[in-house]
Amino acid sequence: MLYHNSNIQPHARCPVGSFWWKEILKLHVEFRALSHYNPSFGNSVLFWGDVWSDNCLKDLCPHLYSFAKKKKSSVIFYLNGDLKANYFLPLSVQASEELEVLEMLLQMHD
Numbered sequence: 001m002l003y004h005n006s007n008i009q010p011h012a013r014c015p016v017g018s019f020w021w022k023e024i025l026k027l028h029v030e031f032r033a034l035s036h037y038n039p040s041f042g043n044s045v046l047f048w049g050d051v052w053s054d055n056c057l058k059d060l061c062p063h064l065y066s067f068a069k070k071k072k073s074s075v076i077f078y079l080n081g082d083l084k085a086n087y088f089l090p091l092s093v094q095a096s097e098e099l100e101v102l103e104m105l106l107q108m109h110d
Helices: 019-034 062-066 075-080 093-108
Strands: none
Touching (some): 062 093
């Protein structure tokens, strides 16, 4: 593992440090929005918030994202969980449809 606490990646935690450092970290948000990630092990890439697929998944599946229990989970955390661990159930019709799209997308990335 790259991080001791792999449940929340460093870029997803609240910034700590001086106000100068916090200003620098604001640029990090813009950089991540323009970047595309290769999840590799999946412990340092946010499942919903980073662009590791063709789109940011929270934008691609907004209804499903609204049911997510851990909105800042890593790719590996999400993939190791099951439906009950990842979402507040029952899902809405729209969220269920988006879940089917997401599952097909994940199968394409295997």
